[in-house]
Amino acid sequence: MKRLKSILLHLLLVGITIATIYPILVVISVSLRPSDALYSTSLSLIPDGATLDAFKVILTDKPFLLWMRNSLIVSLSVTIFGVALASTAGYAFSRFRFPGRRVGMIALLVTQMFPATMLLLPLYVLMRKLGLVDSLLGLIVAYTATVLPFTVWTLKGYYDTIPRDLEEAAMVDGTTQIGAFVRVVLPLARPALMITSLFSFMSGWSEFIVARVILSSQSLYTLPLGLEGLAGTFQTEWANYSAGSLLVCLPVVLLFLSLNRFLVSGLTLGGVKG
Amino acid sequence: MAEVRLEKVEKIYAQDKRVLHNLDLQVRDGEFLVLVGPSGCGKSTILRIIAGLEDVTDGRLLIGDRDVTSVPPRERDIAMVFQNYALYPHLTAFENMAFGLRIRKRPKPEIESKVREAASLLSIEPLLEKYPKALSGGERQRVALGRAIVRDPQVFLFDEPLSNLDAKLRSEMRAEITGLHRRLGVTTVYVTHDQVEAMTMGQRIVVLNGGVIQQIGPPLEVYNRPANRFVAGFIGNPGMNFFEQVRVGERGMDLGGVPVELPGSSSIPAGEFTLGLRPESLSLDPESPLRMRVDLVEPTGGEAFVYGQLESENGHRVIMKAPSDVQAAVGDVVGFRFDPGKAHFFDAVSGDRIER
Numbered sequence: 001m002k003r004l005k006s007i008l009l010h011l012l013l014v015g016i017t018i019a020t021i022y023p024i025l026v027v028i029s030v031s032l033r034p035s036d037a038l039y040s041t042s043l044s045l046i047p048d049g050a051t052l053d054a055f056k057v058i059l060t061d062k063p064f065l066l067w068m069r070n071s072l073i074v075s076l077s078v079t080i081f082g083v084a085l086a087s088t089a090g091y092a093f094s095r096f097r098f099p100g101r102r103v104g105m106i107a108l109l110v111t112q113m114f115p116a117t118m119l120l121l122p123l124y125v126l127m128r129k130l131g132l133v134d135s136l137l138g139l140i141v142a143y144t145a146t147v148l149p150f151t152v153w154t155l156k157g158y159y160d161t162i163p164r165d166l167e168e169a170a171m172v173d174g175t176t177q178i179g180a181f182v183r184v185v186l187p188l189a190r191p192a193l194m195i196t197s198l199f200s201f202m203s204g205w206s207e208f209i210v211a212r213v214i215l216s217s218q219s220l221y222t223l224p225l226g227l228e229g230l231a232g233t234f235q236t237e238w239a240n241y242s243a244g245s246l247l248v249c250l251p252v253v254l255l256f257l258s259l260n261r262f263l264v265s266g267l268t269l270g271g272v273k274g
Numbered sequence: 275m276a277e278v279r280l281e282k283v284e285k286i287y288a289q290d291k292r293v294l295h296n297l298d299l300q301v302r303d304g305e306f307l308v309l310v311g312p313s314g315c316g317k318s319t320i321l322r323i324i325a326g327l328e329d330v331t332d333g334r335l336l337i338g339d340r341d342v343t344s345v346p347p348r349e350r351d352i353a354m355v356f357q358n359y360a361l362y363p364h365l366t367a368f369e370n371m372a373f374g375l376r377i378r379k380r381p382k383p384e385i386e387s388k389v390r391e392a393a394s395l396l397s398i399e400p401l402l403e404k405y406p407k408a409l410s411g412g413e414r415q416r417v418a419l420g421r422a423i424v425r426d427p428q429v430f431l432f433d434e435p436l437s438n439l440d441a442k443l444r445s446e447m448r449a450e451i452t453g454l455h456r457r458l459g460v461t462t463v464y465v466t467h468d469q470v471e472a473m474t475m476g477q478r479i480v481v482l483n484g485g486v487i488q489q490i491g492p493p494l495e496v497y498n499r500p501a502n503r504f505v506a507g508f509i510g511n512p513g514m515n516f517f518e519q520v521r522v523g524e525r526g527m528d529l530g531g532v533p534v535e536l537p538g539s540s541s542i543p544a545g546e547f548t549l550g551l552r553p554e555s556l557s558l559d560p561e562s563p564l565r566m567r568v569d570l571v572e573p574t575g576g577e578a579f580v581y582g583q584l585e586s587e588n589g590h591r592v593i594m595k596a597p598s599d600v601q602a603a604v605g606d607v608v609g610f611r612f613d614p615g616k617a618h619f620f621d622a623v624s625g626d627r628i629e630r
Contacts, residue, residue, distance in 0.1 A: 163358065163360065165356045165357075165358060165360035166360050166362060166363075168325075168327050168347075168354075168356070168360070169354065169356060169360040169361075169362075169421075170362070170373070171326075171327070171346070171347045171348055172325055172326075172327070172347045172348070172350075172352060172353065172354045172431075173348070173353075173373050173374035173377060173421070173425070174348045174374050174377035174378050175348060175377055176346070176348065179377070183373075183377075184362055184364075187364045188362075188363060188364055
């Protein structure tokens with residue numbers, strides 16, 4: 001009985017895994033197809049006459065590296081600003097009692113209840129007034145603002161699990177409050193910092209709608225915008241499109257693999273006190 | 275080294291919760307002073323005020339001759355050992371101990387030699403490269419002590435440092451901490467709720483209740499001449515026996531209907547008092563008219579505690595410390611007497627000690 005249950009469970013897991021991986025394999029397969037076999041219905045993963053031409057086209061004939069540069073600027077800036085603001089704001093919410101603390105925490109939470117698309121118009125108006133439309137800075141500000149509620153709450157929750165005694169010990173030992181934060185609390189909050197960094201990076205890397213609204217110059221396009229441009233109105237070079245998609249995924253995959261050990265513990269952060 | 279003085283210190287938390295009221299306290303230079311009292315008595319608050327982790331609402335704090343009332347903790351030249359050790363989990367034992375010196379940017383060789391020296395004093399040299407999570411409770415406590423020692427501070431503060439240790443380790447560490455104090459001679463303020471620690475470690479102890487100092491003095495003086503009923507009941511284990519509404523006259527007193535002769539009772543004004551008797555000043559005496567009904571006998575090895583009730587209309591609880599071979603069983607009615615010279619009298623209303 002137990003054995004049967006285990007077999008069924010594994011069959012289910014294998015099924016889900018195939019369903020998850022298959023589309024990615026197809027994308028890889030398509031990216032390798034020579035341009036004369038785009039609409040081939042062959043199911044073989046490595047097509048006849050496999051070629052890396054599409055990757056070459058993407059990297060040389062298209063402004064892919066420019067989009068990559070833009071995306072990196074945006075995502076890294078969002079990560080740096082986002083984590084810098086969230087780590088300090090979360091600390092304040094966790095450690096100090098000040099007027100507006102509760103209201104502030106709840107207000108942050110409330111912003112998470114609105115779908116992002118609803119905020120699009122006000123966001124655009126705001127950016128327009130600030131003169132940040134069609135600039136990477138505008139995108140950075142918008143993304144940072146959208147990730148902050150989540151990252152502030154996550155970090156606040158994690159700080160709550162770090163005993164205050166440690167900071168007091170550090171202050172008696174000779175640090176200021178900020179010194180105790182930098183030398184004791186931040187190193188201990190590393191798992192939470194990692195997960196919020198990753199989250200911030202991802203939100204900038206793969207976002208499309210806000211970028212579409214704020215950016216108009218082709219030279220400022222981020223990867224999602226650039227990719228979308230590859231899909232033509234009348235004809236789409238699917239091999240190029242697939243190759244581009246894979247290249248977009250690559251840094252994220254590498255990031256996930258390198259931060260793997262923080263992910264499991266990090267994803268459950270904030271909710272449960274240690 | 276320095277003396278520590280709290281002058282008219284007032285501490286009121288939010289919602290008008292007054293924790294300390296008009297408190298004056300002097301810790302002498304090089305002294306080992308123990309603050310003891312039940313939880314919520316304000317002892318930890320006093321310690322945290324000395325450390326600078328709490329502000330005072332009113333009053334002054336002096337370390338040496340310097341007014342440090344509004345000086346941040348880092349500039350007070352104190353070291354503190356916390357109840358849960360508060361070792362930095364991301365640093366090794368060595369780095370934990372070196373932390374304060376590194377913050378103060380002391381030269382590397384000096385840090386190295388000071389940490390090694392403290393480690394050898396506490397015999398924790400083999401542990402220096404380990405992280406706190408790999409250490410046992412006692413080892414962590416030693417590292418925490420080491421972290422305080424290397425700083426070479428003017429004052430040591432201990433906040434219930436032994437309460438997370440098991441009984442055997444606790445008595446070892448008690449001896450170790452007093453030994454350290456003897457060797458280093460640093461002014462020390464030690465907070466505990468454990469009156470055994472207070473009695474065995476302190477040169478003077480301060481008994482606190484409800485934010486007010488009840489008595490300050492050497493342990494034995496506090497034990498033998500408690501200033502009031504609270505101190506008498508708090509210090510000593512098992513606690514002192516109290517007999518309410520004991521009438522004292524010229525010749526002696528009336529205890530539950532039994533007249534007891536009281537040498538020197540003439541110095542006490544006639545009236546009704548609360549009588550206090552330490553369990554060890556009671557002993558079994560079949561001839562005595564004082565009788566108690568035994569309801570529990572607790573042998574502890576070297577001695578036994580006999581619990582019972584006075585055979586009289588108001589049936590006071592009586593606890594007696596007896597030899598371990600005591601001839602008393604549950605349900606027995608036994609006679610007992612006490613040493614009238616060791617009887618304590620307290621005012622029935624204020625609870626203050628009546629000297630005689």
